[in-house]
Amino acid sequence: MSTHDEVGLLSLQSLCDRCHRESERFFAQKEHDPRFCYELFRRAFVHSNELAWHCLYERYHKLVLSWVMRHALYPGLGEEADYFMNRAFEKVWQGIPAENFAKFPDLKSLLRYLQMCTHAVMVDFARWKEQAHLWDRTAETEDGVAEYDPFAALASNSLPPERELARREMQELLWQKLQALSQSAKEDAAIFGYFVLNLKPREIHDLYPGQFEDVRDVSRTKDNFLARVRRNDEFRQFVDDA
């Protein structure tokens, strides 16, 4: 029996203990042996062993916390580092089903995945904040008098999960309907840049070189498109049904 096989036979407590000591050596930049922590990951993901998972959390939560605080987005997100650290562990847990564990041949690849998940939860949060800001803007009008807004039904920041899913489906349907009303590649580019990417006309012009005559052509294309959308009976019916 090879020594690698024997690591697989160790009790969870022994593994946890040795993983801890090898991690200490790793953080002290000393020679270390990654097999024990890797075996813990394997038991956590392949055997859904909650104690192994708990041990890994104990070993790595400070490391993840340090990653969060070093991320370029962190200062602007306005949320505690602990929040992102816990979301990162949840994302890792959800992201590696047992059948996919073989894609991670060593500890380094698993820690790299943990890093990626840390980044992902922070980017998700940044996206959510940006969209929330856009929703907030829809509630503001220059003179305080609300205009007629056919999409108001889609604007809500705090829906329960089941409504959130329905809203997402409705938004995807809305995007399909709008795309169907586009009559040219230029209109495709304008509405994608404006509504999906929330870019400024100058940025859209630069993103699609040669597509628009000038920056004003971007706004003109979008305005013409919207005017046609408002006149479209089928689209109005869709919005009324929504």
Next chain:
Amino acid sequence: MAQMEDSLKAALYRITCPDSATLGNYHLGLLGETAVQPIANHLAVCPLCTREIEQLEVFLLETAVSLQPSTGERIRVWIAKRLPSGGQTRQGLGPAVGTPAFALRGSSSGPLMYEAGDAQLSLEVQDDPEQPGRKVILGLVLGIATEAVEAKLLQGDGVVTAVTLDEIGNFTFTGLETGTYELTLSGADVEIHVQDLLI
């Protein structure tokens, strides 16, 4: 018109963008073949997702987990195998040689003999003379360097007690309740496990 425009922006913001974990999996090469091309197509037209990938790349570099220096299997892990009672090991650690230095008179049974890789291990379980109803383990390890080797007794998910071996490989645990334990002997580059140790 302006409000309709704002509502469309809010409703459709990033509607075609893959979620950030999918982008991350793409970057790490973890996506299946069929999932890769749509992401690549999207990145070609989406400066926001492209920027997020660039941020990820920088983040991975800045927080790079270097597992160097590592020689991989630095530690020899041995699961101890029980030898027949009174059996001779290859270095001759039998009852006569292997009786721990601190062996007490009136031992209830002979020592338990184990072999683990290059090491031989003798364990003698006795009644604790100072704590009625409790047990003592007298241990002796031969065949490995015993400097800075820690003997640890585990039960359930916790460490019951731990001691350091003396210079000739002796160790003693006292005041133990009867039960099943795991004994580990941990040195800088060796780890010996005696599992299901019933005392």
